[in-house]
Amino acid sequence: xxxxRPAQNYLNEPRGWKxxxxxxxxxxxGIMYLAAILLAFxxxxxxxxxxRLELLRPGADxxxxxxxxxxxxxxxxxxxxLFIIPSIPAALGNFALPLMIGARDVAFPRLxxxxxxxxxxxxxxxxxxxxxxxVDTGWTFYTxxxxxxxxxxxxxxxxxxxxxxxxIFTGINFIVTVHKLRAPxxxxxxxxxxxxxxxATAIIQVLATPVLGITLLLLIFERLFAIGIFDPAxxxxxxxxxxxxxxxxxxAVYIMILPGMGIMSELVATFARKTIFGYRFVxxxxxxxxxxxxxxxxxxxxxxxxxxxxxxVFSALTFLVGIPSxxxxxxxxxxxxxxxxxxxxxxLYALWFLCTFTIGGLTGIFxxxxxxxxxxxxxxxxxxxxxxxMMGGTVMAFLGGIHYWWPKMFGRMxxxxxxxIAAVLVFVGFNGTFFPQFVxxxxxxxxxxxxxxxxxxxxxxxxxxxxxIMTLGFLIMATYLIASFWRGKPAGNNPWGALSLEWxxxxxxxxxxxxxxxxxxxxxxxxxxxxxxxxxxxx
Amino acid sequence: xxxxxxxxxxxxxxxxxxxxxxxxxxxxMWIFLVTEILLFxxxxxxxTIYRSWYPQMFLDAHRALDVTMGGINTVVLITSSxxxxxxxxxxxxxxxxxxxxxLWATLLLAGVFLVIxxxxxxxxxxxxxxxxxxxxxxxxxxxxxxxxFSVYFLMTGLHGLHVIGGMGVxxxxxxxxxxxxFSADYYTPIEMTGLYWHLVDxxxxxxxxxxxxxx
Ligand code: HEM
Ligand SMILES: [Cu+2]
Numbered sequence: 001x002x003x004x005r006p007a008q009n010y011l012n013e014p015r016g017w018k019x020x021x022x023x024x025x026x027x028x029x030g031i032m033y034l035a036a037i038l039l040a041f042x043x044x045x046x047x048x049x050x051x052r053l054e055l056l057r058p059g060a061d062x063x064x065x066x067x068x069x070x071x072x073x074x075x076x077x078x079x080x081x082l083f084i085i086p087s088i089p090a091a092l093g094n095f096a097l098p099l100m101i102g103a104r105d106v107a108f109p110r111l112x113x114x115x116x117x118x119x120x121x122x123x124x125x126x127x128x129x130x131x132x133x134x135v136d137t138g139w140t141f142y143t144x145x146x147x148x149x150x151x152x153x154x155x156x157x158x159x160x161x162x163x164x165x166x167x168i169f170t171g172i173n174f175i176v177t178v179h180k181l182r183a184p185x186x187x188x189x190x191x192x193x194x195x196x197x198x199x200a201t202a203i204i205q206v207l208a209t210p211v212l213g214i215t216l217l218l219l220i221f222e223r224l225f226a227i228g229i230f231d232p233a234x235x236x237x238x239x240x241x242x243x244x245x246x247x248x249x250x251x252a253v254y255i256m257i258l259p260g261m262g263i264m265s266e267l268v269a270t271f272a273r274k275t276i277f278g279y280r281f282v283x284x285x286x287x288x289x290x291x292x293x294x295x296x297x298x299x300x301x302x303x304x305x306x307x308x309x310x311x312x313v314f315s316a317l318t319f320l321v322g323i324p325s326x327x328x329x330x331x332x333x334x335x336x337x338x339x340x341x342x343x344x345x346x347x348l349y350a351l352w353f354l355c356t357f358t359i360g361g362l363t364g365i366f367x368x369x370x371x372x373x374x375x376x377x378x379x380x381x382x383x384x385x386x387x388x389x390m391m392g393g394t395v396m397a398f399l400g401g402i403h404y405w406w407p408k409m410f411g412r413m414x415x416x417x418x419x420x421i422a423a424v425l426v427f428v429g430f431n432g433t434f435f436p437q438f439v440x441x442x443x444x445x446x447x448x449x450x451x452x453x454x455x456x457x458x459x460x461x462x463x464x465x466x467x468x469i470m471t472l473g474f475l476i477m478a479t480y481l482i483a484s485f486w487r488g489k490p491a492g493n494n495p496w497g498a499l500s501l502e503w504x505x506x507x508x509x510x511x512x513x514x515x516x517x518x519x520x521x522x523x524x525x526x527x528x529x530x531x532x533x534x535x536x537x538x539x
Numbered sequence: 540x541x542x543x544x545x546x547x548x549x550x551x552x553x554x555x556x557x558x559x560x561x562x563x564x565x566x567x568m569w570i571f572l573v574t575e576i577l578l579f580x581x582x583x584x585x586x587t588i589y590r591s592w593y594p595q596m597f598l599d600a601h602r603a604l605d606v607t608m609g610g611i612n613t614v615v616l617i618t619s620s621x622x623x624x625x626x627x628x629x630x631x632x633x634x635x636x637x638x639x640x641x642l643w644a645t646l647l648l649a650g651v652f653l654v655i656x657x658x659x660x661x662x663x664x665x666x667x668x669x670x671x672x673x674x675x676x677x678x679x680x681x682x683x684x685x686x687x688f689s690v691y692f693l694m695t696g697l698h699g700l701h702v703i704g705g706m707g708v709x710x711x712x713x714x715x716x717x718x719x720x721f722s723a724d725y726y727t728p729i730e731m732t733g734l735y736w737h738l739v740d741x742x743x744x745x746x747x748x749x750x751x752x753x754x
Contacts, residue, residue: 104553107563172570180563181553210574214581218693226672227689229585234671235683240588244581512552 009411009508024109025511029116030095031409034402036119037091040082045474047075049467052433056464058454068450069136070151076139081160082123084394085252088259089205090115090170092401093198095409097174099502099509100192102183102518107176115169122163129155138448140249143230143241147222154223157216164209164216167255171205174198183501185520192500192524193269193282197262200286204251204258204293212248215241239304246297254293256390257357258286260397261328264353267400268332269525270498271347272339276525278331285324292321299368303377311370318368325361329354344496345419349400352427356392360385363438378448381441387434399426399477406481407495411507412488418480425473432466500524549725561727568731572738575701579742582694586749589686596681600688601753603668603679605659609751612655613743619648620740623709623733633723635716642713642729645736649706656699663688694746701739708732 010027020028051071054062063071094112098105106112129135129152137146137153146153178199182191219241221227228234230241269276276282298306298314332354341347363385366372376382407413436459441447445456452460494503499522505514522529547557554560590597626641667675670692674685712732715721721729 107553108567109551109553111567168571168574172567172574175570176563176567179566180559206570206574207577210577211581214578217697218581218585221670221689221693225670225689227670227693228683228686229589229689235593235686237588240585244584 008510009506010511011410011508013511022113024105024113026094026098026106026109026112027409027509027513029112030091030093032116033086033094033119034091036116036123037083037087040078040123041087044075044078044083045471047071047078049471051075052464052467054450055452055460057461058452058457060451063450065450066136069138069448070134072448073135073138074130077135077156077160078126079390080139080252081163082126084256084390085163085167086119086170087256087398088263088394088401089174089198089201089255090119090166092263092398092405093174093194093259094170096405096502097195097198098177098181099408099505099513100195100500100524101178101181101186102501102514102520103177103181104513105181106173107181108173111169112173115166115173118162118166118169122159122166125155125159125162129159140245141216141219142245143219143222143238144232146219147226147231154220157219161213161216161220164213167205168209171202171209174202175206178202183518183520186501187520189280189283190520190523191283193265193276193279193286194259194262196283197258197265197286200290201255201258201262203287204255204290207294208248208251208255211244212252215244215248218244239301239306242301242304243297246300247294250297250300251290251293253386253389254289256394258289260353260357260394261286263397263401263404264328264332264350265525266498266500267346267350267397267404268335269527270404270496271344271350272336272341273497273527274335274339274525275523275528276331277334278327279523279525281327282331285327288324289321292317292324296321296368299373302370302373315368315370319365322361322365322368329358329361343420344403345414345416345423346400346404346496348420348423348427349396349403352423352430353393353396353400356388356396356427356430360388360390360392364389376441378446379441380437380445380447383447384434384437384441387437392430392434396426399423402481404496405502406484407491408502408507408509410485410488411491412484413491413495414484414488415480418476422473422476422480425476426470429466429468429470429473432469433463434466436460436462436466499526547725549720557725564727564731565734568734572734575738576742579694579697582690582697583745583749586690586694589690590753593681593683593686596679596684597687597753599680600684601750603663603666603676604691604751605662606751608655608659609747612652613747615648615652615655616740616743619645619652620737622648623736627726627730627733630716630721630726630729631723635719635721638721638729639713639716642709642716646706646709646713649702649709652702653699656695691750694750698739698742698746701742705732705736705739708735 010025020032023029023032050062051068054068054071094106132152132155133150135141135151135153135156136149137151141153141157178191178195218227218229222230226234229236230238232238265276265282296314296318298310299318302311302315343351363381367376367382367385403414403419437445440456440459443456445452445459491507493506495507496503501518501520501524502509504518546552550557550560554563622641622644626638626645629635629637629641663669666678667673668688669675669685670689671685674688676684679687709732712729715728
């Protein structure tokens with residue numbers, strides 16, 4: 001019964017591959033981003049599995065130390081620059097943001113298309129570096145090692161530089177879109193929280209990325225001309241590189257997590273059928289995180305020889321940034337409390353997020369404490385911490401978001417049964433992979449080593465097996481999502497009974513989003529006040 | 540092409556009216572300029588740090604720069620900012636020919652700036668006052684004089700790239716003006732080009748005293 005799908009929608013109108021590659025439609029650009037980003041995730045994931053396979057048993061099994069260094073660097077760099085930073089904003093955000101505020105498109109459609117092409121260009125340069133000998137510096141490209149190694153540092157950092165532009169373009173577009181293109185009646189405090197989160201993210205994208213850009217340029221010039229700025233032998237300071245780098249990269253972790261938090265708010269409200277508790281607090285906490293996030297970069301350098309006073313200040317500020325994150329967690333929990341929760345696949349991922357991100361966040365506070373960090377610095381504890389945040393946080397939210405908006409994007413439902421199975425496998429596999437790493441790390445297993453003493457054998461083996469369980473979950477997910485194109489039943493406009501604007505148009509939406517200009521009369525999460533529309537197809 | 544709803548041709552379909560479109564462009568441009576300032580910010584930061592580390596060397600090394608040429612360039616760039624501003628004004632009044640002339644003048648002045656820069660650079664290359672490991676000059680007192688020239692070439696080089704980029708955009712505006720894309724009702728792209736060009740000018744106005752005049 002295909003009658004619920006509009007005959008003409010953004011997927012089939014206009015036709016032809018050129019109409020996709022040169023489209024100005026934010027929905028198509030979002031889908032193209034989604035495809036590109038999932039490919040990057042696959043590639044980064046393959047490198048991760050190789051790394052884990054090497055670590056299955058003690059001893060050098062598969063590769064030399066040099067190759068290992070390249071493997072984890074490629075894994076890290078791809079996951080960060082190609083996958084997680086653009087993931088939610090550029091893919092899901094591009095698709096959903098204009099729909100959610102009732103706009104016909106983002107403010108600068110051409111710039112939006114340019115950002116996708118720049119992303120592709122950056123990706124090609126990154127792939128080129130893999131074949132030109134890869135990089136073995138770790139994704140942070142720390143000097144002085146990065147100025148000395150013979151690997152393809154220049155092309156890889158240039159790739160990251162180029163990718164930065166695509167991030168800035170998306171950021172500019174979102175800020176202007178939110179300011180200028182909201183539908184009549186959509187006041188700031190009637191905006192869905194996902195929009196607030198993307199707005200805060202965009203602020204960080206435009207304020208932090210240029211600093212990374214110039215830092216990478218300086219590094220490239222250091223390699224080409226030995227300009228001496230980062231080289232102590234020539235009167236420079238290698239720690240300056242770290243300051244520049246983390247001035248971007250700490251805020252960048254909020255580029256990674258804030259959009260995920262935004263998705264969380266949508267999922268929690270929709271699947272608990274309740275108004276978000278403390279909407280304004282949640283909205284403002286995004287902006288607070290964005291701003292305070294600029295003041296804490298020095299917690300990555302506690303052991304680098306920066307002054308003690310600086311370390312103490314950075315440590316204190318780091319605790320401060322925990323507050324707005326905790327505000328969000330408590331508000332979601334309060335929203336869930338006594339809600340009529342339904343455990344569909346997206347909601348499962350929201351629950352995973354609540355468990356794993358909380359662990360990641362709390363262990364972040366451990367690492368922000370000076371004394372503790374000196375012990376845990378560069379151990380597997382750190383590796384576990386950032387995977388709990390990035391994967392347990394952002395990736396879980398991303399998966400939740402994909403499942404949540406899938407019916408809107410393609411007009412089809414996926415198999416709920418397989419969805420739940422995959423969700424459980426991902427959760428079990430994830431914790432199996434990374435929880436042992438907290439234990440190993442606390443016991444002193446250093447990160448980035450390709451070999452280890454046999455005492456750590458059990459934990460490493462458990463971690464590797466966990467990564468296979470997780471992979472199985474992802475394979476199942478890929479299968480049922482792709483299958484949904486042919487077998488999925490029509491989704492209807494609003495399968496979840498959600499209240500935000502994107503659910504008022506058809507699925508998939510028509511090329512111009514709405515048949516008539518929507519006018520907003522109620523808040524996006526006012527489930528308490530409004531009885532959700534009874535068009536709950538698929539429930 | 541104006542469509543059936545009576546939109547003027549320059550109004551993109553996703554905007555409700557011309558005002559909204561213009562406001563959006565402006566906000567977007569301002570944010571972009573902020574990112575440009577932050578890009579240079581990294582270099583200003585490096586400048587500050589190395590200047591505080593090697594105050595004497597910076598003082599000695601800056602004498603190697605040619606204040607006259609730098610000064611002329613400052614005047615040239617400020618004048619070009621003026622012609623740019625006047626070009627926008629003329630378009631507001633609908634005087635297309637004057638706009639065209641003034642845009643050409645801006646482009647020409649930008650070219651003059653680059654030519655002078657070329658002579659400055661060539662002279663320094665000749666003397667071996669090059670960045671980093673290519674630095675061979677011996678006439679500057681103090682430790683690590685190559686750092687001053689690294690900073691000099693990076694800052695003026697990045698600025699020069701912005702001048703070249705700006706010239707490209709101005710040339711494009713000339714073409715569009717000549718083609719008749721703009722009118723007293725619609726001149727946003729020229730206005731945005733102007734904003735960008737003022738930023739390029741402004742950055743130079745910081746670079747000139749910091750590099751040429753410190754003392
Ligand atoms: C299949 C899931 C994953 C597995 C099994 C995995 C495994 C690993 C391993 C073993 C390392 C090396 C640790 C070290 O020796 O320091 C690592 C590093 C890293 N991973 Fe993952 N990872 C996974 C997913 C992710 C995701 C989703 C992200 C981010 C979105 C990510 C980001 C990173 C980063 C940034 C590093 C640091 C690389 C470096 O040290 O330069 N990982 N990962
Ligand atoms: Cu940090």
